[in-house]
Amino acid sequence: MAVNPDLAGREFPPVEPYLVGREKIREFARAVQSENPINHDPAAAKAAGYTDVVAPPTFPIVVQERTLAQLLAEPDAGIDFSRVVHGDQRFSYSRPIVAGDELTATLTVTSVKSLGGHSMVTSESVITDSTGAHVVTATSTLVVRGDEQ
Amino acid sequence: MNTNLSSPEGSVDAPQSSREEQLLTPQRLEIGQVVAERDFHLTRDSLVRYAGASGDFNPIHYRDDFAQSVGLPGVLAHGMLTMGIAVQPVVDWLPAWFEISDYQVRFTRPVLVDAEGGADVRVSAKVGAVDETGARIDLTVLFADESVLGKAQVRIAARAQ
Numbered sequence: 067m068a069v070n071p072d073l074a075g076r077e078f079p080p081v082e083p084y085l086v087g088r089e090k091i092r093e094f095a096r097a098v099q100s101e102n103p104i105n106h107d108p109a110a111a112k113a114a115g116y117t118d119v120v121a122p123p124t125f126p127i128v129v130q131e132r133t134l135a136q137l138l139a140e141p142d143a144g145i146d147f148s149r150v151v152h153g154d155q156r157f158s159y160s161r162p163i164v165a166g167d168e169l170t171a172t173l174t175v176t177s178v179k180s181l182g183g184h185s186m187v188t189s190e191s192v193i194t195d196s197t198g199a200h201v202v203t204a205t206s207t208l209v210v211r212g213d214e215q
Numbered sequence: 216m217n218t219n220l221s222s223p224e225g226s227v228d229a230p231q232s233s234r235e236e237q238l239l240t241p242q243r244l245e246i247g248q249v250v251a252e253r254d255f256h257l258t259r260d261s262l263v264r265y266a267g268a269s270g271d272f273n274p275i276h277y278r279d280d281f282a283q284s285v286g287l288p289g290v291l292a293h294g295m296l297t298m299g300i301a302v303q304p305v306v307d308w309l310p311a312w313f314e315i316s317d318y319q320v321r322f323t324r325p326v327l328v329d330a331e332g333g334a335d336v337r338v339s340a341k342v343g344a345v346d347e348t349g350a351r352i353d354l355t356v357l358f359a360d361e362s363v364l365g366k367a368q369v370r371i372a373a374r375a376q
Contacts, residue, residue: 090268097268098299099255102307114311115374123306123318123369124299128269148285152294156319161375 069178069185069210070144077174078140081132083196088165090128091121098122111164118165125163126193127155130204133173133191145187145210153186153207160200168196176205183212244342244350251304251340257292257326258333265296279330292326292334297363301356305340305369313349317370320354324363334358340369348372 095105103110104120111119171193179186188207195201262276274281282290298320328334336358343353349372356364
């Protein structure tokens with residue numbers, strides 16, 4: 067089944083707000099082998115001018131993933147998850163995520179392209195805080211491999 | 216304009232230089248200058264830890280039999296784990312008055328993580344461009360002598376006050 071080209075431009079409903087926990091940030095920071103105290107120690111983060119521990123730069127994937135799950139589950143999307151490869155990833159930040167943030171993410175499909183039998187689906191997940199202010203936009207291109215020759 | 220962008224006055228001769236004092240303003244960064252390097256060792260344990268932390272439980276990242284059943288040579292590191300470790304040398308080097316404003320990569324080659332030997336990943340971060348508001352840091356990420364991330368770029372900019 068091919069990816070539905072009509073997906074381009076589709077906006078999904080916001081996912082349930084994600085409350086960023088201090089221990090979750092520490093767990094993620096250990097997983098990406100961070101040695102920076104602002105990722106682990108609230109006192110170090112406060113000394114650097116943040117309200118609590120700071121999430122590593124790729125932490126927004128945890129929130130974005132929930133929006134990608136919506137996209138993959140969309141009945142008419144035609145995206146076979148077993149054929150999906152992550153092609154590109156980008157984060158554009160207004161500010162870093164810190165513990166205590168309550169984040170809401172909304173995904174929009176920005177393009178669906180065909181290239182050499184594969185489909186490239188690019189989506190943008192806009193992540194905002196509880197005041198509605200922009201925190202980060204996470205953009206992914208998923209490559210959906212075509213049928214084997 | 217953030218006045219902190221200027222080098223702290225009189226800090227050069229301080230007997231014990233603090234993190235900030237050693238760090239550079241964008242005007243002092245030079246294109247081609249290597250600002251950070253780090254070697255990472257990934258094991259299967261690293262992948263399980265990342266799976267738990269990120270919520271990505273795709274079994275290609277911890278089961279050889281599953282990875283092989285979908286045509287892969289073996290268990291691979293999560294692309295997002297590679298992206299996550301690759302930026303850490305920049306995070307650790309970053310002057311306090313900067314923040315990362317943009318980070319992008321293209322996943323070009325998989326990182327195969329051997330059950331016994333793991334995988335060694337080398338990251339090098341080099342200044343790619345400098346302007347009045349910040350700089351672009353280009354990452355080179357090598358596994359088995361080959362680059363695994365393309366167009367891996369970190370944009371750093373003065374922190375909003």
